[in-house]
Amino acid sequence: MRVVNTKGKKFRVPDATILRLPLYLDKLILLQQAGVKEVSSRQLATSLDIKASQLRHDFHYFGGFSKPGRPYQVDKLVPALEEIIGVDVPVPMIIVGAGHLGQGLANYRNFERLGFPLRGIFDVDPKLVGLEIRGVPIRPLSEMTAFVKEHGIKVGVLTVPVNVAQDVANQMVAAGVVGIWNFTPTDIRTPPQVIVRNERLAVGLMCLSFKTKRIGQTEELRGD
């Protein structure tokens, strides 16, 4: 992906680097909240299970953020990464599917902090339509297309049942959504210009599975 640096120079940044920037920022915000002022590349990288050389290589695309051998200033690095990631640019968002997961996400106030103000929530269930979550009403799904066009919605969270996921995603894309945060446990097909971020809850649980279920075995191994 090509981006422009602060001096107006165009350059290409690997997707893998781009996908790590949010991890760095997430950790740095935690450090900032804990009152940490400085962090070395080694400390930051170790806390994320990556190599320090990898982190420095990633940061190098954006000017490095510190002089060689000097720690990063947390209070400077956080806003710098926020700007690169685009947190400072508000992009209006909707949630499609107001079941428990959709409602849980609608209640997640951090979205505003990350530059995604929640503008609308949509569902087909007449028992949900008309309810409000943090002041945002749940509207009928049939109104989504017009709403997306009218309000210039760019990003949609997909939390509908899996059997209608593709159909609803098609409607979102046709209306003008360019980024879909997909919480359904299925792949959705979109035109190449649409970005899909799959959030696979099952993968997280399976990671925990391997380790928690093998703890007994590992201990047995150690004991023999």
Place this chain on the structure above:
Amino acid sequence: MRVVNTKGKKFRVPDATILRLPLYLDKLILLQQAGVKEVSSRQLATSLDIKASQLRHDFHYFGGFSKPGRPYQVDKLVPALEEIIGVDVPVPMIIVGAGHLGQGLANYRNFERLGFPLRGIFDVDPKLVGLEIRGVPIRPLSEMTAFVKEHGIKVGVLTVPVNVAQDVANQMVAAGVVGIWNFTPTDIRTPPQVIVRNERLAVGLMCLSFKTKRIGQTEELRGD
């Protein structure tokens, strides 16, 4: 981490490999549901944005799963990975924090399929205590410790407010929980034998942020 293969041989598998196995299985289950019978290492790897050589290297720890140059049989690979990951071993789980996100997760039926039957839900809110989600009652948090001990609960999902996350995690660990699936936007400290899987919703949204907010810029770049 050391594991035992089907021939009883002990061997060490890198954590990075272990963390990729659920990604493979998640994708293979989608392929299986779509009726796909065979998949090459290249097809499977490409769909996950990793290199085919990396995937073959990961699988090699477990015997490779196919002869060189031959595709994987989806219907054989799925149960093989399920067994390695431990999906076939039921481990009882609780959810602590029955707000919208906790309720959303409690409604997520895939947990049972992945070997984590939901046994209990806990909250401090008297308006929530006594309600049931899929037949599982919400109990007062004060009963959690006794419940974990009595039912041999090994895994807990943490969906409490961030300001009490560490304190509740401490209670879970003291009661006997060895794996915590942390949805709170903070780091929690645990003894080394406890596995914590952090689910950072903000990271997913920030990944979407970079790409959707830069689309206009990228198009401008292409146009000049």
